[in-house]
Amino acid sequence: MTASASADLWHHYGRTRHTTDRTVPDTFRWSWGQDCGPGPDILGDLSGLYVADLGAGAAREAAHLAVHHRPARIVAVDASPAQHAMATDLYGHLAPRLRLVRSDAVEHLRAAPGTYDVLYSVFGAVDFTEPRHLLPAAASALRRGGRLVFSTLAHHLGGAPAQPDVRHAEIPVMTPDGESATMRRWVLQEHVWTGLLAEAGFTRISAGLLPAGQGQRAADTLLLTARRGPLS
Ligand SMILES: C[S@@+](CC[C@H](N)C(=O)[O-])C[C@H]1O[C@@H](n2cnc3c(N)ncnc32)[C@H](O)[C@@H]1O
Structure with a gap:
């Protein structure tokens, strides 16, 4: 059955953990398995900077940065009412340093030209949004020289290779009522991401592979970093 366009397809994500883990995480990982690889240091020194998490979910990474960095x-941006509600319940008390915003990331970024020093996404909005819309919006919302960092799947879950061009996959999900539905996910090869970033006005683009850990749903992570160049 097809879900109505308004169904919150992120209703179930992280719901069990929400009831059992109310802590501010003391680590931040980019990798799919959350078990290895670099931490937030690759964002640079965040002291005094304006930062946004694109597709923050319950805002666990954003809460970590708000508490352990300065x-x-x-701004933890998420379009899902369910994720925004979980974030508000868990970390609303970290305001005003942490601001929780329910919005589509592209709309939020387009309304904030030249605002941010750092934007990041951990398997967040960058994975689930048309990149030819999101990446130019991210470039325009960054100050010149500002940084974009995101982690994304290096291949499809199950092992199929990433796409060699800008094409999304339809992945199975469940509506809040338990009906089957699909959503779009962009799983792209490294050269496709770096080309999209360059087209969007980013420079100093680099990519690294974080190998999968153990387990059935283990997956390699692609970690991309870029700086906003001088946009015309
Ligand atoms: C896999 S979850 C990751 C959440 C979080 N970054 C984490 O690591 O737990 C993806 C999140 O991206 C959000 N998202 C996807 N597309 C979005 C968009 N265009 N604007 C804002 N949020 C979006 C979803 O609502 C969801 O909460």
Whole structure:
């Protein structure tokens, strides 16, 4: 059955953990397995900076940065009412350093030209949004020289290779009522991401592979970093 366009397809994500783990995580990992690889240091020194998490979910990573680093402001953006509600319940008390915003990331970024020093996404909005819309919006919302960092799947779950061009996959999900539905996910090869970033006005683009750990749903992670160049 097809879900109505308004169904919150992120209703179930992280719901069990929400009831059992209310802590501010003391680590931040980019990798799919959350078990290895670099931490937030690759974002640079965040002291006094304006930062946004694109597709923050329950805002666990953003809460970590708000508590363990000293950004002037970190904005956790998520379009899902369910995820925003979980984030508000868990970390609303970290305001005003942590600001929780329910919005589509592209809309939020387009309304904030030249605002941010750092944007990041951990398997977040970058994975689930048309990149030819999201990446130019991210470039325009960054100050010149500002940084974009995101982790994304290096291949499809199950092992099929990433796409060699800008094409999304339809992945199975469940509506809040338990009906079957699909959503779009962009799983792209490294050269496709780096080309999209360059087209969007980013420079100093680099990519690294974080190998999968153990387990059935283990997956390699692609970690991309880029700086906003001088946009015309
Ligand atoms: C797999 S979850 C990751 C959440 C979080 N980054 C984490 O590591 O737990 C993806 C999140 O991206 C959000 N998302 C997807 N597309 C979005 C968009 N265009 N704007 C805002 N949020 C979006 C979803 O609502 C969901 O909460």
